[in-house]
Amino acid sequence: MPQKLIILDRDGVINYDSDQFIKSPDEWKPIPGSLEAIARLNQWGWRVVVASNQSGVGRGLFGMDTLNAINEKMVKSLAQVGGRLDAIFFCPHSADSTCDCRKPKPGLFLQIAERFNANLDRVPVVGDSLRDLQAGVAVGCKPYLVLTGKGMKTRDDPALPEGTLIYPDLAALVADLTA
Numbered sequence: 001m002p003q004k005l006i007i008l009d010r011d012g013v014i015n016y017d018s019d020q021f022i023k024s025p026d027e028w029k030p031i032p033g034s035l036e037a038i039a040r041l042n043q044w045g046w047r048v049v050v051a052s053n054q055s056g057v058g059r060g061l062f063g064m065d066t067l068n069a070i071n072e073k074m075v076k077s078l079a080q081v082g083g084r085l086d087a088i089f090f091c092p093h094s095a096d097s098t099c100d101c102r103k104p105k106p107g108l109f110l111q112i113a114e115r116f117n118a119n120l121d122r123v124p125v126v127g128d129s130l131r132d133l134q135a136g137v138a139v140g141c142k143p144y145l146v147l148t149g150k151g152m153k154t155r156d157d158p159a160l161p162e163g164t165l166i167y168p169d170l171a172a173l174v175a176d177l178t179a
């Protein structure tokens, strides 16, 4: 059995995405059912970790204090429905950076594996963009695409990893995982 650990992208999976970046707590708005889905995972014994590219920091669109405030809003909103995240990992670097943590590079996933002393083999990775899934697949994760956020566009990408499972949204995916 793979461990009960699941890795979620943030924007477009937990909250609505924006091409203009989510750059203030006000702009962070949960996708209906996503917070309750995370709480349900918790109840079923899953550890839930977020891995997110936040290049708005590297581009100077918002600072670390703002990113922390946005994540704090997510954590508090989640707590209101009885849910919690075990950790939030993010890459703050810009798209042209040569860092090893910006997805599709697997750096964030390697950090997660180290922090949780976990083997990520077949651990579910949930994303709405190709790079979320590619980063996970690179370390053995099982890819799940949700059709929220950029998911509809991603579904038609010929580079979609083989065996990717597709769900309308996080709530539907979690209903299946906890059935």
Ligand SMILES: [Mg+2]
Pocket: 009, 010, 011, 012, 013, 017, 127, 128, 129, 149
């Ligand atoms: Mg996304």
Ligand SMILES: [Zn+2]
Pocket: 091, 092, 093, 097, 099, 100, 101, 102
């Ligand atoms: Zn990075």
